[in-house]
Amino acid sequence: xxxxxxxxxxxxxxxxxxxxxxxxxxxxxxxxxLWYKKYPAEGPTFLISISSIKDKNEDxxxxxxxxxxxxxxxxxxxxxQPGDSAVYFCAASADRGSTLGRLYFGRGTQLTxxx
Amino acid sequence: EPEVTQTPSHQxxxxxxxxxxxxxxxxxxxxxYWYRQILGQKVEFxxxxxxxxxxxxxxxxxxxxxxxxxxxSNFTLKIRSTKLEDSAMYFCASSPNHGGMGNTIYFGEGSxxxxx
Numbered sequence: 001x002x003x004x005x006x007x008x009x010x011x012x013x014x015x016x017x018x019x020x021x022x023x024x025x026x027x028x029x030x031x032x033x034l035w036y037k038k039y040p041a042e043g044p045t046f047l048i049s050i051s052s053i054k055d056k057n058e059d060x061x062x063x064x065x066x067x068x069x070x071x072x073x074x075x076x077x078x079x080x081q082p083g084d085s086a087v088y089f090c091a092a093s094a095d096r097g098s099t100l101g102r103l104y105f106g107r108g109t110q111l112t113x114x115x
Numbered sequence: 116e117p118e119v120t121q122t123p124s125h126q127x128x129x130x131x132x133x134x135x136x137x138x139x140x141x142x143x144x145x146x147x148y149w150y151r152q153i154l155g156q157k158v159e160f161x162x163x164x165x166x167x168x169x170x171x172x173x174x175x176x177x178x179x180x181x182x183x184x185x186x187x188s189n190f191t192l193k194i195r196s197t198k199l200e201d202s203a204m205y206f207c208a209s210s211p212n213h214g215g216m217g218n219t220i221y222f223g224e225g226s227x228x229x230x231x
Contacts, residue, residue, distance in 0.1 A: 034219070043119070043206050043222035044158065089158065102171055103150075103220060105158040 003027045004092050006106035013113050019077040021109050023090030026071065030092040034103065035064060035075045038087045047088075048075070080113045087111070117141045119223035121207050127229045128197055136192045136226045138207030146170070147190045148208040148220065149182065158206070164190065197230045204228075 005024045013019045023033075031052035036044035050057040050064045050073065057064050063076045077084055087110050091103040120139045128134050140147050149161040163170040164182055179195045190209075194201055204225040 036222075041225070041227075043121075043208075043224045046219045046221060049219065091158075102160045102163060102173075103158075104160070107157050 003030075004090055004104045004106040006088075006090055006109050008109050009107070010110040010112070013080045013111065015082055015113055015115050016079045019075075019080045019084065019111055019113065021075040021077075021088050021090075021111065023073045023075075023106055024071060025073075025092050025104075027092070027094065027104070028071070029094040030104075032093045033064070033066060033073050034091045034093070035062075036089045036091060037084075038089060038108070044089055077111075080111075082113050082115060085111055085113050119207055119209055119221055121205075121223040121226050123226055124224070125227040125229070127231060130199060130230055131196050134194045134197055134201075134228060136194075136205050136207075136228070138190045138192070138223060139188050140190055140207065140209030141211075141221060142188070144209035144211050144221075146210040146212060146220075147182075147184070148210070149192045150206045150208060150222070151175075151203040152206070152225075153200075153203040161192070161205075194228075197228075199230050202228060202230045 003026050034049040035047040037047050038044045048059050048062045048064050050066050055066050061077055066073045087108040089108045090106040093103050122137045147164045150158050152158045160173050162172045162176045162182055181193045183191050204227050206225045207223040208220045210220045
């Protein structure tokens with residue numbers, strides 16, 4: 001099941017710079033996308049989401065961009081902080097038919113922000 | 116801030132034994148889910164539950180799995196006869212409504228199951 005792909009397993013960024021995490025999807029039925037952050041031995045924590053009717057959603061230091069034609073989304077973190085170091089998961093949902101809330105996850109990208 | 120709580124945090128069980136993982140979803144939420152993550156792999160959907168019945172289940176959720184909401188607060192996942200490949204972190208999650216557009220699914224901290 002490769003419907004959601006995060007092709008970069010890791011990303012290293014200096015504190016204060018921008019972190020850009022990428023995600024691609026293949027299922028054109030997906031119409032809602034979420035980013036989760038996960039620390040070791042903890043559950044995924046919701047960060048930000050975007051619906052397919054938008055191309056950008058911003059919340060503080062976090063901005064998600066959606067390019068539907070390319071089936072691509074990205075999460076920008078500006079400025080990056082050491083506390084942002086975690087695994088970031090992209091997830092997608094198709095809000096149609098009987099698929100009530102089933103999320104399809106990517107494999108995650110380990111972000112390391114160094115001082 | 117309300118959170119999804121799960122017990123136990125870690126359980127070791129012998130192959131073939133039954134395991135029950137417990138969850139207390141956020142109190143005003145209506146939709147409940149189980150996901151799992153095998154070490155090194157993706158987080159995978161197992162099942163969703165609404166109005167005291169399964170809404171959807173994945174191909175992973177075969178006859179050895181069952182879910183129950185025995186009272187107004189708990190939501191359990193039972194694995195009837197565990198196999199080695201059931202070793203994973205199991206996440207319970209809940210959502211105020213169906214978790215589609217405009218909604219968020221909140222995850223618990225996970226229950227790490229090791230089958231030996």
